[in-house]
Amino acid sequence: MNLNTDINYIPGIGPKRAATLLAELGMRTVEDLLTYYPYKYIDRSRFYTIREVNENMPYIQLKGRIISFEKRGEGRSQRLVATFTDSTGFIELVWFKGIKFVESKYRLNQEYIAFGKPARYGTKLNIAHPEMEALTNENEQKNIGLQAHYNTTEKMKTNFLNSSAIRKMVFTALNDSTLHISETLPTSMIQKFALMSREEAINNIHFPKNADLLSKAQRRLKFEELFFIQLSIIRQTKLREQKYKGYIFGSIGAIFNRFYEECLPFELTGAQKRVMKEIRADLASGKQMNRLLQGDVGSGKTMIALMTALIAVDNGFQACIMAPTEILSTQHFQSIHKIIDKIGVNVKLLTGSTKKKERAQIAEELQNGTLHILIGTHALIEDTVEFKNLGLVVIDEQHRFGVAQRAKLWSKNIQPPHMLVMTATPIPRTLAMTIYGDLDISVIDELPPGRKPIATYHYFDNKRAELNKFIKKQIELGRQIYIVYPLIQESEKLDLKDLESGYEQMQETFPNYKISMVHGRMKPADKEAAMNRFVKGETQIMMATTVIEVGVNVPNASVMIIENAERFGLSQLHQLRGRVGRGADQSYCILMSRYELANETRKRLQIMVDSTDGFVIAEADLNLRGPGDMDGTQQSGLPFDLKIANLAHDGQILQVARTVAKDLLEIDPNLELVENKILNLQLIKLQRNVINWGVIS
Ligand code: ADP
Numbered sequence: 001m002n003l004n005t006d007i008n009y010i011p012g013i014g015p016k017r018a019a020t021l022l023a024e025l026g027m028r029t030v031e032d033l034l035t036y037y038p039y040k041y042i043d044r045s046r047f048y049t050i051r052e053v054n055e056n057m058p059y060i061q062l063k064g065r066i067i068s069f070e071k072r073g074e075g076r077s078q079r080l081v082a083t084f085t086d087s088t089g090f091i092e093l094v095w096f097k098g099i100k101f102v103e104s105k106y107r108l109n110q111e112y113i114a115f116g117k118p119a120r121y122g123t124k125l126n127i128a129h130p131e132m133e134a135l136t137n138e139n140e141q142k143n144i145g146l147q148a149h150y151n152t153t154e155k156m157k158t159n160f161l162n163s164s165a166i167r168k169m170v171f172t173a174l175n176d177s178t179l180h181i182s183e184t185l186p187t188s189m190i191q192k193f194a195l196m197s198r199e200e201a202i203n204n205i206h207f208p209k210n211a212d213l214l215s216k217a218q219r220r221l222k223f224e225e226l227f228f229i230q231l232s233i234i235r236q237t238k239l240r241e242q243k244y245k246g247y248i249f250g251s252i253g254a255i256f257n258r259f260y261e262e263c264l265p266f267e268l269t270g271a272q273k274r275v276m277k278e279i280r281a282d283l284a285s286g287k288q289m290n291r292l293l294q295g296d297v298g299s300g301k302t303m304i305a306l307m308t309a310l311i312a313v314d315n316g317f318q319a320c321i322m323a324p325t326e327i328l329s330t331q332h333f334q335s336i337h338k339i340i341d342k343i344g345v346n347v348k349l350l351t352g353s354t355k356k357k358e359r360a361q362i363a364e365e366l367q368n369g370t371l372h373i374l375i376g377t378h379a380l381i382e383d384t385v386e387f388k389n390l391g392l393v394v395i396d397e398q399h400r401f402g403v404a405q406r407a408k409l410w411s412k413n414i415q416p417p418h419m420l421v422m423t424a425t426p427i428p429r430t431l432a433m434t435i436y437g438d439l440d441i442s443v444i445d446e447l448p449p450g451r452k453p454i455a456t457y458h459y460f461d462n463k464r465a466e467l468n469k470f471i472k473k474q475i476e477l478g479r480q481i482y483i484v485y486p487l488i489q490e491s492e493k494l495d496l497k498d499l500e501s502g503y504e505q506m507q508e509t510f511p512n513y514k515i516s517m518v519h520g521r522m523k524p525a526d527k528e529a530a531m532n533r534f535v536k537g538e539t540q541i542m543m544a545t546t547v548i549e550v551g552v553n554v555p556n557a558s559v560m561i562i563e564n565a566e567r568f569g570l571s572q573l574h575q576l577r578g579r580v581g582r583g584a585d586q587s588y589c590i591l592m593s594r595y596e597l598a599n600e601t602r603k604r605l606q607i608m609v610d611s612t613d614g615f616v617i618a619e620a621d622l623n624l625r626g627p628g629d630m631d632g633t634q635q636s637g638l639p640f641d642l643k644i645a646n647l648a649h650d651g652q653i654l655q656v657a658r659t660v661a662k663d664l665l666e667i668d669p670n671l672e673l674v675e676n677k678i679l680n681l682q683l684i685k686l687q688r689n690v691i692n693w694g695v696i697s
């Protein structure tokens with residue numbers, strides 16, 4: 001057996017389970033299996049009694065029997081509750097999924113070992129989705145010391161591939177005398193950083209001899225993973241810089257200066273000024289600009305986009321600004337058009353609903369160079385859109401676009417245009433470093449003057465009457481109100497029902513107010529019309545699913561009510577809250593939730609109440625959920641998936657790995673030295689199935 005052997009050949013697996021592992025986890029080879037790392041370890045050196053259990057304990061094991069099964073709740077919240085007892089007390093075991101399987105598998109009044117993490121709901125303790133094992137002498141004896149646990153899917157479980165089955169497979173593979181686990185790092189590096197060998201690390205990650213060896217194994221594997229990511233990213237960046245020159249926008253010319261003197265509607269904030277300086281330096285440098293602009297909602301990114309575009313125009317180039325929705329690009333167009341109309345810059349809007357005749361006009365002006373700035377949606381990246389000399393691309397709310405879409409804009413020129421991507425989803429530094437490597441980052445960390453912090457409250461559903469009073473008072477003051485409902489794709493219909501019944505209730509409660517409703521299932525034209533009525537102030541309340549999340553600007557709207565706030569992620573809550581607080585009035589954000597909340601959810605809502613700082617919230621989000629889940633990062637794409645490192649917690653290892661990779665590439669940019677050949681091989685292997693993000697991000 002070697003690392004490339006198909007897992008089929010591991011004794012005891014068989015073709016059916018191998019097929020399941022391939023389908024569910026993409027696991028094909030012995031190496032894939034051995035790098036399927038445990039997600040937790042349980043100290044099973046002792047059994048606890050139910051009387052000892054409290055909700056602050058980590059994963060523990062109990063001995064006892066099930067004395068009853070009961071189904072509770074309906075529909076989405078249906079669950080199976082088993083009452084589990086030993087001689088000292090009772091605890092509930094709860095399953096939300098796989099209910100049939102559990103009912104048929106576990107018997108009443110037989111002895112089981114139950115493992116899991118205790119939690120408290122109201123006055124009762126429970127363990128959700130415990131791992132169950134029949135209590136036999138053998139099971140009681142063998143579970144000693146640190147034991148690795150593996151994530152499994154429902155499909156895997158129904159094919160008898162639970163965590164302990166995986167553990168057995170790994171055990172078999174590691175004990176195969178013909179298996180050799182080769183090293184992936186140069187010997188000098190292993191010595192210099194006192195790393196465990198790969199072979200020893202993989203053995204200890206699955207079967208730790210003790211806690212100390214486990215942590216050494218983790219350190220080695222995390223280092224390796226982050227190192228190769230950095231090596232890959234930094235190398236791509238260098239290649240890109242060698243291959244492409246940037247257009248030089250050397251001069252700030254008449255147009256920009258006239259704009260600055262005659263059209264600028266307000267004094268720039270200090271942060272906006274600083275960012276403009278950074279951008280101007282890039283544009284004049286002869287290198288292609290590849291800059292990420294992070295700025296909280298409302299920090300004034302649009303103005304930066306416009307001013308950068310004007311510099312392109314001043315230097316004889318065209319610019320385009322792409323936004324993710326029709327509403328948003330129209331809003332950009334209107335505000336930009338209004339500001340610069342009088343200085344003779346030709347700006348046009350191109351979206352899916354642009355009429356044929358207008359399209360033809362735009363196409364002509366783009367090609368003869370009389371159109372200076374084109375603003376639009378995805379329509380901008382259609383093949384039929386051809387520029388005479390595109391010099392700058394600005395992408396707003398970049399996380400809404402896939403990498404492939406960005407690449408397409410890039411390919412509109414032989415020489416790539418300067419790129420400015422803007423986002424209101426702050427990305428913590430460690431994450432940005434990993435995803436973007438050497439992409440330059442600018443931050444607008446200051447809001448325009450006069451903004452009052454948005455007051456945020458968390459209410460349970462029983463406060464509805466107070467909430468309605470509050471709504472009434474605000475509308476009487478002349479304000480407008482958003483009410484947002486969550487939308488989760490898999491149950492879109494149910495979600496829509498929530499919105500629609502909410503709408504009916506509001507109409508009953510407030511017969512004298514006009515209410516708009518917007519959701520994703522409406523025709524774009526209807527959505528647009530409803531949105532516009534609210535923008536113009538013809539309706540007082542806007543009820544919507546999350547379609548309104550991005551970028552709309554209605555300064556008179558000062559209250560954001562978020563229904564079922566427990567079902568939103570932190571970044572999304574923050575984005576939604578950013579819809580208000582744009583005018584001079586005191587603004588409010590009210591998070592409505594049901595009473596029973598998991599601990600983590602309660603924390604999430606509390607963070608929203610405590611902080612309005614996008615960076616604080618993004619860090620907290622990263623800590624609570626892990627980077628894979630973060631809004632906005634899924635699509636940006638790491639060069640390869642993280643299997644063991646955690647960007648929230650391993651920032652220090654990342655920093656070291658990055659420095660090592662950088663220094664190494666300084667000396668040996670093509671990885672040609674004998675001792676670095678091994679790195680090249682591993683990189684090729686890791687990149688084999690991965691699209692080359694590094695060139696475009
Ligand atoms: P975002 O960064 O969320 O895209 P916008 O560019 O939409 O923010 O700006 C939000 C609001 O703030 C707009 O109404 C804009 O005109 C205004 N604004 C931007 N910069 C300033 C400034 N320096 N002073 C005052 N108002 C500003």
Ligand code: MG
Pocket residue numbers: 301302396551
């Ligand atoms: Mg914006």
